[in-house]
Amino acid sequence: xxxxxxxxxxxxxxxxxxxxLEATPIPGWASFGPAQIEQYRTLGFVSVARAFSDExxxxxxxxxxxxxTDEATIPQGVELQYEHAAHxxxxxxxxxxxxxxxxxxxWFVRHDPRFGAVAYAPELLRVVGExxxxxxxxxxxxxxxxxxxIGREKPWHQDHAYFNLPEGTPVVGVWIAxxxxxxxxxxxxxxxxxxxxxxxxxxxxxxxxxxxxxxxxRHGAVAAPLPPxxxxxxxxxxxxxxxxNHSGLRRRAIQFHYVAKGTPRTTTEERMALFGSEGRNVSx
Numbered sequence: 050x051x052x053x054x055x056x057x058x059x060x061x062x063x064x065x066x067x068x069x070l071e072a073t074p075i076p077g078w079a080s081f082g083p084a085q086i087e088q089y090r091t092l093g094f095v096s097v098a099r100a101f102s103d104e105x106x107x108x109x110x111x112x113x114x115x116x117x118t119d120e121a122t123i124p125q126g127v128e129l130q131y132e133h134a135a136h137x138x139x140x141x142x143x144x145x146x147x148x149x150x151x152x153x154x155x156w157f158v159r160h161d162p163r164f165g166a167v168a169y170a171p172e173l174l175r176v177v178g179e180x181x182x183x184x185x186x187x188x189x190x191x192x193x194x195x196x197x198x199i200g201r202e203k204p205w206h207q208d209h210a211y212f213n214l215p216e217g218t219p220v221v222g223v224w225i226a227x228x229x230x231x232x233x234x235x236x237x238x239x240x241x242x243x244x245x246x247x248x249x250x251x252x253x254x255x256x257x258x259x260x261x262x263x264x265x266x267r268h269g270a271v272a273a274p275l276p277p278x279x280x281x282x283x284x285x286x287x288x289x290x291x292x293x294n295h296s297g298l299r300r301r302a303i304q305f306h307y308v309a310k311g312t313p314r315t316t317t318e319e320r321m322a323l324f325g326s327e328g329r330n331v332s333x
Contacts, residue, residue: 051120051123051129051130051131051139052130052131053130053131053132053133053136053139054130054131054132054133054152054201055074056133056201056255056256057133057134057201058133058134058201058202058293059201059202059255059259061202061204061293062261062265063156063194063292064265065198065204065205065261065264065265065290065292065298066232066270066272066290066291066292067270068232068238068269068270068271068272069272070269070270070271071271071272071274072094072096072239072271072272072273072274072281072312073096074096074097074098074273074275074279074281075095075096075097075098075294076097076098076099077097077098077099077100078097078172078173078175078176080097081095081176081179086179086180089092089180089282089284091241091242092238092239092241092242092271092287093241093242093243093244093245093283093284093286094239094280094281094282094283094284094287094289095243095271095281095282095283096156096273096275096280096281096282097247097279097281097282098275098276098279099276099278099281100172100173100225100278100279100280101167101170101202101225101278101280101281102278103277103278105163105166105167105278106277106278107226108163108166109163109164109167109303110119110227110301111163111316112157112161112164113154113157113165113192113301114148115236116154116157117129117144117147117148117151118144118145118147118148119144122246124157124160126156126161127154127155127156127157127160128152128153128154128155128156129151129153129154130151130152130153131147131150131151131152131323132151132152132196132199132200132201133201134150134199135150140190149196149197149199149299150196150199150296151190151194151196151262152193152194152195152196152200152201153191153193153194154191154192154194155190155191155192156190157190157192158187158190159306162189164303165307167189167225167303168187168305169187170237173223173276173280176282177223177282177307179220180219180221180306181219181221181309182219182280182309182312183309184309184310185221185307185308185309185310186307186308186309186310186311187210187305187307187311188212188306188307188308188312189304189305189306190303190304190305190306191303191304191305192301192302192303193224193301193302193303193304194299194300194301194302195234195235195291195293195294195298195299195300195302196294196299197234197265197294197296197297197298197299198294198295198296198297199294200234200235200293200294200300201293202255202288202290202291202292202293203235203236203256203290203291204255204256204258204259204261205240205258205259205261205263205264205284205288205289206251206256206257206258206259206287206288206289206290207243207244207248207249207251207259207285207287207288207289207324208220208222208283208285208286208289208306209248209285209286209324210248210249210251210257210324211257212285212306212320213315213316213317213319213320214308214312214314214315214320215312215315215319216319216323218285218308218312219284219285219289219308219309220284220285220286220306220307220308221282221283221284221285221307221308222282222283222284222285222304222305222306222307223280223281223282223304223305223306223307224237224280224281224283224302224303224304224307225278225279225280225302225303225304226275226276226277226278226279226280226300226301226302227277227301227302227303228277228298228299228301229274229275229276229277229298230273230274230275230279230300230302231274231296231298231300232272232274232292233294233295233298234242234294234296234298234299234300235291235292235293235294235297235300236272236273236274236275236291236300237272237273237281237283237289237290237291238270238271238272238273238289238290238291238292239271239272239273239283239285239287239289240264240267240270240271240288240289241269241270241271241287242268243286243287243288244284244285244286244288246286247285247286248323248324249288249324250325250326250329250331250333251261251324251325251326252305252326252333254333255291258290259288260333262333263333264288264290279303280318285306287316304319
């Protein structure tokens with residue numbers, strides 16, 4: 050199933066992503082220990098420079114490429130979305146050219162073992178389990194492509210604001226770079242320690258997002274550039290965003306979210322009571 054993003058890119062204050070600070074990743078999974086758990090608890094994120102091999106990335110890239118260049122191969126339930134810029138032209142593009150108009154794919158892991166090898170990698174699950182304190186359950190999967198020149202901004206937000214989960218549910222996000230991720234092409238930018246403030250009001254502006262003024266009034270944002278195969282592990286309440294990709298570089302990433310196995314779900318109404326602006330006497 051293919052669709053086109055209904056949200057057109059909008060201009061935004063570039064100061065939202067300006068930072069002189071960059072996260073220093075640990076070398077690999079073997080380096081993840083008590084100090085990294087403490088960093089995660091304190092700052093809300095930890096990055097790993099070499100989480101997945103070139104071979105694994107190549108297999109995942111080939112699997113995604115097959116879906117995009119031959120939509121007839123997309124399994125039932127997999128969602129493919131193109132950037133807004135593809136409106137009116139996607140059917141005219143050469144199949145390979147479509148790759149640089151894809152915005153995201155969802156719900157693909159169970160259809161190809163190459164995806165499962167990433168989502169359920171033993172070392173990844175070990176780390177996520179240590180952070181949750183319980184056996185993890187992967188409940189959300191996305192491939193987030195930010196195509197060269199047209200990949201739009203993802204404004205500042207908390208991922209938990211998108212999930213119908215009870216208040217206080219620990220959520221661990223894992224964002225894996227398939228290409229080199231830099232500020233220039235849209236790497237993750239975090240507000241360290243912001244997760245300890247709890248749910249923040251979100252508004253429908255350029256997307257479902259935290260108000261720009263709530264971010265611009267703060268200091269200390271940290272960019273998390275990564276090499277291919279690197280990843281950042283972050284709390285579902287840690288505020289973050291990614292700038293638009295105005296460069297000529299691809300920026301493809303895979304993102305998974307985990308909760309403790311058996312975590313109950315809640316309703317959209319309950320989620321909006323936590324993260325929505327209505328009734329909270331706040332404005333943007």
